[in-house]
Amino acid sequence: MTEAFDRRTKSTSPYSNKPLGHDDTRVLHLAPGADDLPLTGSLQVVALDQEPIYEALSYEWGSPEKLHKFTTTDGYVIQITESFHHALRDLRHREQADGHRVLWADGICINQDDEVERECQVSIMGRIYRQAQRVIAYIGPEKDGSAAAIEIACKLWQLHHNPGELDIDDLDVASLKEAGLASRDDPGWAALKPRFLRSWASRCWCAQEFVCNEGLTMMCGRTVLPTWEILPGLVQLCFSRQLPAALLPNASEDTRSVGECLWSLLRLRRALIPRSNAIEYLLTRFHPFQASDPRDKVYSLLGHDVDSTYPGMPVDYTVSVEHLYTKVAIRILKKHNDLRLFNSNLHQKTLNLPSWVPDWSRWHFGSGPGAAASDRNLRAAGLTECRFTIDEELRRLEVSGCLVDEINWVGDKILPYYITHDGPPAARRKRWIEQQLEVLRNLNQRVDGISDSMGILWRTPIANTTHHETEAKDSYVRFFNAHVDITDDTPEEQKDMARRFCDVARWRSRYRSLTSTKLGYFGAVTQTAKAGDIVCMFHGGRQLFVVRPKGANIAFVGHAYIHGLMRGEILKAAWYSERTFTLV
Incomplete structure (x- = not known):
């Protein structure tokens, strides 16, 4: 038992006489009662090593305001949130005829006012839930039908x-x-x-x-x-x-x-x-x-x-959030010696983190597996191994790779043209596709032998990946054609193909824009990219990456798909030159 756990109010807290050891927790014996009766019960300290019998409650805390009361059998009052109040009332109702129900629930079983106890209990939370007879996931009260x-x-x-x-x-x-x-x-x-x-x-x-x-x-x-x-x-x-x-x-x-x-x-x-x-x-x-x-x-x-x-x-x-996330990112990189960490590096951050450290606190709709960061069918760096060093004090990551090209144009966001496969967006999409074809034809599309403008265009928004998560072969152009030519009279089979193509384009390019580079390559980059940014290949990486010059260093911006350079072609290019980048 730690000394910190002895810091209790002597007579005003239901936790005063029930201190916890490191492998201890509390369980709640919830008393039965009708809806119009107050919530009551008792707390018991138990040792997890002795495998106590209890159910673990999982519920949303909801509003932090504690507007309801729970009264222990020895007369103490614990203020609880409304969502917890609903959960206990509904659980108690189900056991009216069967006596007390033994539960573990953090809103009562942890003294929320004791930071040391809270940290200790959080550290064994997984064990508490694994050892329970079962977990009850309470998703909220009965309301609104x-x-x-x-x-x-x-x-x-x-x-x-x-x-x-x-x-x-x-x-x-x-x-x-x-x-x-x-x-x-x-x-x-x-x-x-x-x-x-x-x-x-x-x-x-x-x-x-x-x-x-x-x-x-x-x-x-x-x-x-x-x-x-x-x-x-x-x-x-x-x-x-x-x-x-x-x-x-x-x-x-x-x-x-x-x-x-x-x-x-x-x-x-x-x-x-x-x-x-x-x-x-x-x-x-x-x-x-x-x-x-x-x-x-x-x-x-x-x-x-x-x-x-x-x-x-x-x-x-x-510890600060920034310190914790950076520490975890460094451990992950050192353990795996690869760049999969970058797949969680979404296009915007709210925390003051190094550009290469993911902001796990922030999420964007449609950024999950199957989105732009999906790299199952890509191998931009071929079979090379990742090589990097980390300056933990300066929070800098040095990684070897190759500078590919400078972005000279970033077009419209792709998503608005793929919200749905039919209706008015279909007509706008067809005009937009014609405009992008014109952009492609004006590029020097014979770089490295690439000259099929239509093939480049249909493969780019989907990152050359089908709705089955496989590499898109030439025959997949049928799905592209179906989504270009769709009308109200289109047969259902072709409508389904159009919908499939639009689904994949939306998954891969929800936060992307089309782009071109100075050498004449065409692709899709994160929507926060801009002209003057650089496309890089990092050894060991499946994706290509957009970075932004910061003096002698660079900042990570996001992922990139550059058609014709996603299967190790860079390593064979005449302009391939290895160098070291410092990400800050």
């Missing part, structure tokens, strides 16, 4: 997993009736979108709690979902176009990227149970999730990381 929405969601999930019963990809009037689903004017359908917007799924602590225990129950109010997969699974089905995308909120409605978070939860849970992963993988996969304290983007993952690179990393809320 959530019960009816969940009923529809369960039916959709059931229909999808009974192939041959019904094709539900259109959900037209006839198919709804045949499936036994409510008509589209039923309030349950309107209530479905808000279920995908509940922000519990976007919180990093909720996410790590969601994936660390094989036993998981999801609750909305007092409704228990048949399986945790339903909501994340429906998002995945919409993303893959097996269900209508209109079931999900659009980007302007989903400002927290909750849809992407739900999709990430599905893949994370399937990947992590029953094993853990190294923190560099987790940081990438957990990037979409949010935290009120940006340091929790790292600390919330330590319970999963069993990699020897991070033994004893302390949970320390006195």
Whole structure:
């Protein structure tokens, strides 16, 4: 037991007589009671080594205001948030006839006013959730027709997993009736979108709690979902176009990227149970999730990381976010000796970080796997190995590579032309494509033997990658042609091809603009790039990168796709010259 844990108020705190050792925690014995009765129960200190029996509650903190009360059986009052209040009331209701329910919940089981205790408990949070009998993911109270929405969601999930019963990809009037689903004017359908917007799924602590225990129950109010997969699974089905995308909120409605978070939860849970992963993988996969304290983007993952690179990393809320992120980035680079870290380096930052260190606190809708940073089919630096040195004091990264070319033109953002595959945007897109072809024809397109303007144009917005995440062969031009020539009368098969091409262009180029270089190369660069920036190849890198001169050094700007230079061609070019870059 640490001396710090003895610093308690003597008679006004329910934690005074219940100090914790390093392997101890508290559990809550939640007393039964009707809705009109106050929340009551008792706290018990338990040793995790003795494998106590309890359920772990995962819920969104929501507003930090503590407007509700929980009264312990020995007379102490603990102020709790509204979201926690709802969770306890709904959990208590389910156990009215069965006595006390034994729970672990951070809002009560950790003394939130004791910073030392909080840091110690955060450091063993993963263990607390793994050892629980099960984790209860409480996604919020019953409101705004959530019960009816969940009923529809369960039916959709059931229909999808009974192939041959019904094709539900259109959900037209006839198919709804045949499936036994409510008509589209039923309030349950309107209530479905808000279920995908509940922000519990976007919180990093909720996410790590969601994936660390094989036993998981999801609750909305007092409704228990048949399986945790339903909501994340429906998002995945919409993303893959097996269900209508209109079931999900659009980007302007989903400002927290909750849809992407739900999709990430599905893949994370399937990947992590029953094993853990190294923190560099987790940081990438957990990037979409949010935290009120940006340091929790790292600390919330330590319970999963069993990699020897991070033994004893302390949970320390006195260090700055910038110091923590830089320290983690350096460890990742040194461990792997590759540049995969750059895949998390998105196009804008809010923290004062070295340009080469990812800002894990910030996320942009549509920046997940499959986006511009996806490098599965690329190998710009061939089979070369990464070579770098780090000056930790100056926070500088020196990396070997080759200067490719200077950007001399940056065009329109690509995304507005690929919001959808049909309707008015299709006509604007066709005119825009004709304009880009004219740009290409005016370039010196015979550099290194490249002269196919149309081939360059259709491959660039999709980074030469199909919707199946494979390299785009010549035959994929059919998908491009379908999206250029689409009309209301286009056959459904070609409309589907057009939609597939637009989906891929949107995934790869959501935050990109077309560009050309002084040597006459054509490509797509991060939308924050500008004329005068430099395209570089770094040894060991699958991508090409845009950098910005800073005196004798450079600053990292973002990823680049330069057609004809993404498969090791630079190493064979007459102008190839190795040099060392200093990123600041």
